[in-house]
Amino acid sequence: MARQPPSSTVPRGRPRDPRTRAAILAAARALLERGGLTAVTIEAIAQKAGVSRPTIYRYWPNAPAVAMAAFLDVTGAPDAARSTRSPYAALRAQFHAVADAFAAPAGRSVAAMVAAAQSETELAKAFRNEFIARNRDATRLLLERCIEDGLIAPPADMELVLDLVFGPLFYRLLMGHAPITRGFVDRLLDTVIPASA
Amino acid sequence: MARQPPSSTVPRGRPRDPRTRAAILAAARALLERGGLTAVTIEAIAQKAGVSRPTIYRYWPNAPAVAMAAFLDVTGAPDAARSTRSPYAALRAQFHAVADAFAAPAGRSVAAMVAAAQSETELAKAFRNEFIARNRDATRLLLERCIEDGLIAPPADMELVLDLVFGPLFYRLLMGHAPITRGFVDRLLDTVIPASA
DNA sequence: GTTATATTACGTTACGTACCGTAACATTAA
DNA sequence: TTAATGTTACGGTACGTAACGTAATATAAC
Structure with missing residues (x-):
């Protein structure tokens, strides 16, 4: 039998851990306030948030985008x-x-x-x-x-x-x-x- | 006889070619207006100006400094x-x-x-x-x-x-x-x- | 003047580092 | 079974610096 297409509405598989997103944003915000935008590197965020680099890329396309998300999250x-x-x-x-x-x-x-x-x-x-x-x-x-x-x-x-x-x-x-x-x-x-x- | 120490006031040795400076600034300015500051890399300036990267560093410490010099040069x-x-x-x-x-x-x-x-x-x-x-x-x-x-x-x-x-x-x-x-x-x-x- | 020497400019090449963005694969949670 | 996440690895770009050679100029000695 051919596989059925996913039933679009309900998310399947492992859901994203909201703490992951929160940790990334918190780390980005902290880095932003200290060292400005140049300090907000994917590398630094990953380290500070205890998250791998690829994971960050799965949420946002680049470092400034993460910084903006973190910024708007509080502001x-x-x-x-x-x-x-x-x-x-x-x-x-x-x-x-x-x-x-x-x-x-x-x-x-x-x-x-x-x-x-x-x-x-x-x-x-x-x-x-x-x-x-x-x-x-x-x-x-x-x-x-x-x-x-x-x-x-x-x-x-x-x-x-x-x-x-x-x-x-x-x-x-x-x-x-x-x-x-x-x-x-x-x-x-x-x-x-x-x-x- | 021992050679006399240099007479400090007058610049000695080979003088800087003013065209070098001008070429660097012109290149930086062009790059700045097109692609913004991110386009003003030492690499790009060097290529566009027909100058080596180390030479640029002998004039200015980093790319933004060159950009600022180029900016103030015209403005x-x-x-x-x-x-x-x-x-x-x-x-x-x-x-x-x-x-x-x-x-x-x-x-x-x-x-x-x-x-x-x-x-x-x-x-x-x-x-x-x-x-x-x-x-x-x-x-x-x-x-x-x-x-x-x-x-x-x-x-x-x-x-x-x-x-x-x-x-x-x-x-x-x-x-x-x-x-x-x-x-x-x-x-x-x-x-x-x-x-x- | 002519010549030697110091001094500086500039190019070339190379190095190690940082961070990028992506891909492949394993692991874990639902 | 499906998708999230971690791990590892890779190629790429640009960084800033160092070492070395050569060209150009000023200065001092003759």
């Missing part, structure tokens, strides 16, 4: 929706959180991923869609609520406003010409999104 | 000083030029150098001092002239203004979520540095 999108406060307060809180993240060692990861996205097209797409776009979406949502509530004046160009608040943060993160302090964020928001008197 | 600081126009017009012209550079293939080089600066401390220093700082200085100068002439209102925080004009440009360049058009630059400047009515 969830901000959940502004469930906030009960004033949208303006939520907006400021969101950017204080971003500033904190950028200032901390986690900021090194963000910078590393931006760097990686410059040379890897696939990574760039993932980074844009899963990180940049999500953060912009969250902020745009809050801005629209602020406008509805009359807390800020409706801007002529919403996308420009988003560029104006995110741009300087990334600029300082990547160039390192000045620190990202809460004071900086406050002045930035006061200038770009002043509360309507 | 001279903007010379706003000699402009005869209104400082406000000069300011807009400067940013139109930056936008053009960022939009063109040269923008790829800038992005590549930002990326490189994330993992190489020495490069980061050079990039900050020779590129970022110079551009900020040029803009700061023009802004101060505009203020003197009463063309714009004096800002509370000059450095923040610089972050506000440069940040979004780099942000778009590096994230690629939206193009860097002249219209974008115009709206950006209109918002951040409006001409005083």
Whole structure:
């Protein structure tokens, strides 16, 4: 008898051990935060995670892809929706959180991923869609609520406003010409999104 | 008689052939604009420049350093000083030029150098001092002239203004979520540095 | 001046290392 | 039985360095 084709829906054979995936991502994340992207080699991940190199390749095609997966695994999108406060307060809180993240060692990861996205097209797409776009979406949502509530004046160009608040943060993160302090964020928001008197 | 010790000041021995240096930089620049930083390998530079690998190492310690040298070699600081126009017009012209550079293939080089600066401390220093700082200085100068002439209102925080004009440009360049058009630059400047009515 | 010598530039070749990505095969878990 | 995982091995690319020879130039001695 000819063999039946697999019944596509149910996974057969030995299932993947979720700890394998978790160990790989954890190792990649640790390496990323310490030594930047250059430290995230398949070799190093394998050693640190206690996993063989081929196994990593069975999950992801290359080291930067693992790094991106590890990065997005922790850097969830901000959940502004469930906030009960004033949208303006939520907006400021969101950017204080971003500033904190950028200032901390986690900021090194963000910078590393931006760097990686410059040379890897696939990574760039993932980074844009899963990180940049999500953060912009969250902020745009809050801005629209602020406008509805009359807390800020409706801007002529919403996308420009988003560029104006995110741009300087990334600029300082990547160039390192000045620190990202809460004071900086406050002045930035006061200038770009002043509360309507 | 014993030979006298060398008279330290004048360079002795065979002088370096300036064409060697030029060929290396030209090759590095070409590779950088096409394939980004990953394409700038010592191997590739050597081949393209018709030079041996050890020779390149006698000039620079590693590939990113060559790339940075090549980058700074062409990307001279903007010379706003000699402009005869209104400082406000000069300011807009400067940013139109930056936008053009960022939009063109040269923008790829800038992005590549930002990326490189994330993992190489020495490069980061050079990039900050020779590129970022110079551009900020040029803009700061023009802004101060505009203020003197009463063309714009004096800002509370000059450095923040610089972050506000440069940040979004780099942000778009590096994230690629939206193009860097002249219209974008115009709206950006209109918002951040409006001409005083 | 002419000549010898030091000094430096550059090419060639070779080495060992790191990491890559893949393939083959054995082993283990469901 | 099926698929996940480990083990081992391989070829490939690029790294950075070292050794050696040759070419080019400056300097010192004559």
